[in-house]
Amino acid sequence: MPQRYSLAAIILHWTIAALLAFQIAVGWALEDLGARGFALYQLHKSVGITILALTLARIAVRYWKPRPTKLEGGWQGALASAVHVGLYAFMLGAPLTGWALVSTAKVKVPTLLFGVLPLPHLPLPQSSHALAENGHGLLAWIGIALFLLHVAGALRHHVLMGDGLIWRMVPGRSTALLVALPALILLGFLAGRAILPAARTTPALASAAENSDDATVNTAEVEAALSSSTDNAAEAANKAAADNSSSDATAAAVPAEKTEEPAGPPPAWTVQPGGRIGFSVGNDGETISGSFSKWTAKIVMDPDHPDSADIMVSIDMTSASVGDAYKDGMLPGEEFFATAAHPTATFVAKGAEATGAGRYRAKGMLTLKGVSKPQTIRFALTGEGVTRKVTGSATIARAAFDVGNGESSGSLAPQVAVSFAFSAKRKN
Numbered sequence: 001m002p003q004r005y006s007l008a009a010i011i012l013h014w015t016i017a018a019l020l021a022f023q024i025a026v027g028w029a030l031e032d033l034g035a036r037g038f039a040l041y042q043l044h045k046s047v048g049i050t051i052l053a054l055t056l057a058r059i060a061v062r063y064w065k066p067r068p069t070k071l072e073g074g075w076q077g078a079l080a081s082a083v084h085v086g087l088y089a090f091m092l093g094a095p096l097t098g099w100a101l102v103s104t105a106k107v108k109v110p111t112l113l114f115g116v117l118p119l120p121h122l123p124l125p126q127s128s129h130a131l132a133e134n135g136h137g138l139l140a141w142i143g144i145a146l147f148l149l150h151v152a153g154a155l156r157h158h159v160l161m162g163d164g165l166i167w168r169m170v171p172g173r174s175t176a177l178l179v180a181l182p183a184l185i186l187l188g189f190l191a192g193r194a195i196l197p198a199a200r201t202t203p204a205l206a207s208a209a210e211n212s213d214d215a216t217v218n219t220a221e222v223e224a225a226l227s228s229s230t231d232n233a234a235e236a237a238n239k240a241a242a243d244n245s246s247s248d249a250t251a252a253a254v255p256a257e258k259t260e261e262p263a264g265p266p267p268a269w270t271v272q273p274g275g276r277i278g279f280s281v282g283n284d285g286e287t288i289s290g291s292f293s294k295w296t297a298k299i300v301m302d303p304d305h306p307d308s309a310d311i312m313v314s315i316d317m318t319s320a321s322v323g324d325a326y327k328d329g330m331l332p333g334e335e336f337f338a339t340a341a342h343p344t345a346t347f348v349a350k351g352a353e354a355t356g357a358g359r360y361r362a363k364g365m366l367t368l369k370g371v372s373k374p375q376t377i378r379f380a381l382t383g384e385g386v387t388r389k390v391t392g393s394a395t396i397a398r399a400a401f402d403v404g405n406g407e408s409s410g411s412l413a414p415q416v417a418v419s420f421a422f423s424a425k426r427k428n
């Protein structure tokens, strides 16, 4: 029997421990952060799924590499083993309940792990949401309790019994590592606190976050896909939109620092009847243009503080028409929108950026034909008081959504231009 755990087991032990501390630090802040904090949701989910994968690897290593024999029998030995089993249950249970809670949320926000890998939703009934959510929060506390017992046990062996048990988890009997490895756990926790947006839990924002219902909170976290971690993906998916780079130049002219804090929760807006969402695409020298007659939008945004924006547009794909009965008959089919399986398309964005006076850009997530990809839209607001006119556009790379994948699409241009115009009235 070996004197200590394999190097693989040791590395995994300490890496997972540090990542768990990071997760708890970030997790506790998620719900209170208001509009700014949602970038952290995607990070929390990405790191959480990483922990799940590392834990599975660790369990595999446990069976594959020999471990040192148990040092102690009796009730103390049984307690130590029970705590180990509990810790494994926590390492698996925390990510699984987290995954379950996002999979059962009212608004299913797509997850791109580290901005790259889509995480599917688990096929669970929505009725299990509360259980998953409560379980997720509770498991963190159970994990902390087990951790304290575990550390107490390790200290007992090291300080009281002096039997050298601790060296089984510390390579090379190195005193430096004996300090450094547990310190990683503290560092993980501090790193989790350090990346939280500073001073954003102003009373106004905190209460705004509390007042919003589940759906809003979960939709809001889409911001994660829009900010740092997926910026590149979003930009890549929208290379075409970069033609519009003049507005990027204006963006640079807008001061990045905001001196004023918003006075209250950002206002919500109701879309007035008579708006339009249109699309057009080149086809062999001509342009095919159409529109969607049925769509809804939920918009929360303070034009002076665009980072507060919370946008959710839902389009009934069966309402698409290009004004030609023959072509309209093709749109619901597999080659284009596959409306039987995917009747609605959604665009969700949390936070927008000013790109000029009254002009904005929002990086969000478009779900179309069952595919979710980062998507940027640009829009302008005009008007004063309680009404605003909203006009805007987006360029969509249709291949990414598998739209126009058949023979009759051979001469369709790869980019589809979407434009919208509507009036919105302030609710509060």
Ligand code: HEM
Residues within 6 Å of the ligand: 020, 023, 024, 026, 027, 028, 029, 030, 031, 041, 044, 045, 046, 047, 048, 049, 051, 052, 094, 095, 096, 097, 098, 099, 100, 101, 102, 133, 136, 137, 140
């Ligand atoms: C792997 C270890 C994980 C740990 C230790 C952890 C820990 C936590 C903690 C402590 C909270 C705060 C709960 C509260 O105060 O009620 C939280 C919230 C949250 N976690 Fe995790 N988490 C982990 C993994 C995941 C994963 C994999 C996902 C999703 C794929 C996830 C999704 C969420 C979400 C969406 C929230 C927001 C709170 C809510 O809506 O209730 N977590 N997490």
Ligand code: HEM
Residues within 6 Å of the ligand: 013, 016, 017, 020, 062, 067, 068, 070, 071, 080, 084, 085, 087, 088, 090, 091, 147, 150, 151, 154, 165, 166, 167, 168, 169, 182, 185
């Ligand atoms: C300062 C913090 C920690 C110290 C000093 C520590 C120390 C140790 C030691 C010495 C062992 C070997 C026990 C033996 O040979 O019987 C061990 C095993 C173990 N530790 Fe930790 N640990 C710490 C944190 C954690 C954390 C945060 C977790 C997980 C949440 C964890 C999970 C485990 C598990 C599951 C085992 C059993 C390994 C196996 O036999 O499969 N430890 N730990």
